[in-house]
Amino acid sequence: MALNFDTATPNKLLAAFKKAIDDGHVDTWSYNAAGDFTHIPPQWKGEALMRPEVFAGRLTFSFLRKRTEKTSRELYAVYHGRLAESFLVHCDQLFDNVSATALATNSDRLVAVA
Numbered sequence: 001m002a003l004n005f006d007t008a009t010p011n012k013l014l015a016a017f018k019k020a021i022d023d024g025h026v027d028t029w030s031y032n033a034a035g036d037f038t039h040i041p042p043q044w045k046g047e048a049l050m051r052p053e054v055f056a057g058r059l060t061f062s063f064l065r066k067r068t069e070k071t072s073r074e075l076y077a078v079y080h081g082r083l084a085e086s087f088l089v090h091c092d093q094l095f096d097n098v099s100a101t102a103l104a105t106n107s108d109r110l111v112a113v114a
Contacts (some may be wrong), residue, residue: 002060002061002062002100002105002107003011003050003060003061003083003098003099003100004058004059004060004061004098004099004100004101005009005058005059005060005087005095005097005098006057006058006095006096006097006098006099007057007058007059007094007095007096007110008057009094010054010055010056010057010058010059011054012094013059013087013091013094013095014052014054014059016090016091016094017086017087017090017091018031020090020091022037025090026039026086027091028041028082028086029082029086031109032049035051035052036049036051036052036064037049037050037051037061037083038050038066039078039079039082039083041104044075044078044082045098046066046067046097047065047066047075047076047079048062048063048064048065048066048071048075048079049064049066050062050063050064050079050080050083051063051064051107051111053107060093060107061083062105063076063079063080063104073098076104080100081100084098084100
């Protein structure tokens with residue numbers, strides 16, 4: 001499942017979300033030095049990453065499993081849904097549409113490499 005944000009300014013959208021985290025406005029997501037995001041409530045912490053990729057007119061996030069167990073539908077849905085929700089709350093003026101593919105894409109990794 002890819003999470004796609006349609007926007008004329010994908011880099012600005014990504015920077016605004018990182019700033020919202022840095023400023024403490026978003027307290028359920030963090031990002032690492034590589035720029036990958038993770039959901040940090042205790043139930044979901046350390047389970048997966050959402051990797052952003054900037055395209056012309058679009059910011060796309062792919063799902064990367066951090067553990068060797070197969071990804072559950074619930075985990076997959078939570079990471080996509082909660083990230084979309086956070087962008088809607090904190091960055092809604094910077095994109096026109098958000099959509100998710102129904103199934104995994106080639107960029108998703110559902111099981112971590114052991």
